[in-house]
Amino acid sequence: MAITAAPRADVEPIDRRLGLPPHPARLWTSTGDGRVRCHLCPRRCSLAEGEYGFCKVRKNDAGRLVTLNYGISVQLTEEVIETEAVYHLRPGARILSLGNVGCMMACTFCQNWATSQAVHVREEDVRRYTPEQVVETALAHGIGILSWTYNDPVVWHEFVLDTARLAKRHGLLNLYKSAFSIGAEAIEELCEVIDIFSLSLKSMDPVFYSRMTRARLEPVLDAIRQVRTHRDRHLELSNLLVTGANDNLTEGAKVARWVLDELGDDVPLHFVRFHPAYQYTAVGRTSIDVLKAVREQALRMGVKHCYLGNVPEAGPWTDTSCGGCGAVLVRRFGLVSSTPGLNASGCCSSCGRLSPVVPGPTGHGPAAAPAVLPGREITHLWHGESTSGHVSLQNLTGSPRVAILRPDLRAPAGRAIPLRPGEQWRLMVSREHPDSPGAALSVPDGVQAEFWDVLDRAHFPTAQEMRP
Ligand code: SF4
Incomplete structure (x- = not known):
């Protein structure tokens, strides 16, 4: 779409x-x-x-x-760490995603244009939070990581710093997903509070940057290099292959070469599939064959960990394997991950070699609530290539409520979603298996619920997109 x-x-x-x-x-x-x-x-x-x-x-x-956007956010949303192209830390960890309004760039192909481009932002798509409310919400829902994401957190600097500092005092981690056109002073301030950087390098072509993003390449390269000097910060890099613009082996090789020369062969590199959006809609999605060829080339050049994003097929391009014995350590389908070959110490459970993936608390509870509660059931059928959606919930009552989510509607039991009195909540639900027909939600009386399609990872579906 x-x-x-x-x-x-x-x-x-x-x-x-x-x-x-x-x-x-x-x-x-x-x-x-x-x-x-x-x-x-x-x-x-x-x-x-x-x-x-x-x-x-x-x-x-x-x-x-x-x-002008201090505390102005889209609805706080529970997702998983894979949404942010972070594959080597806490697989499957729940995150609390926050996005704001405005951007220092103006990408013609932006999937979050409805919030990134201030001229399009509508009141119905924004909420107002204090740092305390954000941290309280994460703690109340048992989530251990705040994710600063969507439009771009650079232009939210003051609110990010205040909230991230408070979050750290409460034992939470901070993840920063950005196109990273940012100044050096701001980076040093961020490195005091951000634990995980997932950075997007759009292209190695200065003309691509100026024409398609209205930013400049060199400052982005400098900024990524600066983060890399903070070796204790987790770093992964993404490159979106935009159809007809940079979706070819030559451009892919330039990105891989720069990563190898400037960041090192052990920084995970994600080549990401594009979908037509905003002002760049006269083309189709990136060819999966091209993505696979660009990944193979990067591996041959020496990149140790290279993945494909937004690809509906599972395979070696989404999994992490042991560099010693080849066993699959982390298996991924869409945004769902499992760790069949990883032990609790982060080593391969077959040969004992230290893995590049650092496991940790995921924030998932013991689960298994009854499948159906008194109230009504809503189903959402997966269609086309969609592998995830957002469930939007609002408790209209003055007392706590619990909804039950079954990511696979065929499952006999589901996960309890507690809602505080009056609370609005969003969470991502992902297709668990290729043959899963859809998800189901049992909603008690007094709770409004709606399913919204997510087009690709790190896309925040706004009301104006879904109900134009
Ligand atoms: S320098 Fe960047 S962040 Fe500052 S006002 Fe201009 S566009 Fe916004």
């Missing part, structure tokens, strides 16, 4: 449209004559009184730089 956006030229700025209050920004200087310069991303916007930055969520407010 390709989703496009009609141009919106004459809309009001996002703060006036949505009533967003200003919040003091970090990383800026006053340059005299009332102008300010933002240092958050390499664009380094110089703004006169009342002007907005390229991202549209920072502005010069009476001679000081303010951010």
Whole structure:
């Protein structure tokens, strides 16, 4: 399904449209004559009184730089770590995903354009949270990792720092998924609180960056190199192969070469399948044969761990195997993973060799609740290539409620989803087997529920996309 956006030229700025209050920004200087310069991303916007930055969520407010999206988020959503192209840490771990509004880039093919491009953001798709509410929600649902993701967390810097610091004090990890067009000072601040970086390198071609993302390549390369100097931070890299733009062996080889030369052969590299979106819809999805060929080439060049993303077929391109005996350590289908060959110490259970995958708490409870509760049942049938969806729930009552989710509707029992009084909650449900027909949800009285298709991983389906 390709989703496009009609141009919106004459809309009001996002703060006036949505009533967003200003919040003091970090990383800026006053340059005299009332102008300010933002240092958050390499664009380094110089703004006169009342002007907005390229991202549209920072502005010069009476001679000081303010951010307009502090605490402004899409609905907090439970997903799994594989959603963020992180394969070598805590397979299957539940994460709490947060995305905000605005972006320092403007990719023509953005799958999250409805939130990344401020001009398109609608009130129905945003929520307002404090750092305390985010951390409380993760703890209440037994989730151990906050994931800063979707549109791009760079332009949410102040809220990310405040919340991530609080999260660390409560024993949570922080994951940062970004296209990483960001300044050096901001990276150093992030490295104090972010444990896991999943970074996207769009291309090794400067012209691709300027034409298709409106950002520059070199600062992104510098930023990724800078994170790599923090060797205690987990790093994985993704490269989206966009049909007709960079989906070929030559471009794939340039990415693999740079990873080998600058990051090392042990940094996992994900080649990711594109779907038509936003302003780039006249082409089809990336060919799976091309993706497989680009991966094979990277392996031959020396990349040790190379995966394909958004590919509906399971196989060696999604699994992690032991470098010693070849046993499958982690098996993946879509966003569902299992660890048949990995022991609790992170070693191959066949030959004992230390694996590149670090296991850890996943946040999954003992599960198995009764399949059906009094109330109603909603089913969602998988169709086409879809392997995951979001379940949106709202407890309209003043007392706790429990819904029961069966990711495979044929299963006799399911997972209990506790809902606090008045709580809105979203969680990802993924197809567990190729032959699974769909998922089912038992919903008690007083709870609203809806299934929404997720087009690819790290896509946040908004109300305006699903109910245009
Ligand atoms: S973060 Fe926004 S305001 Fe700051 S330099 Fe980048 S685009 Fe400009």
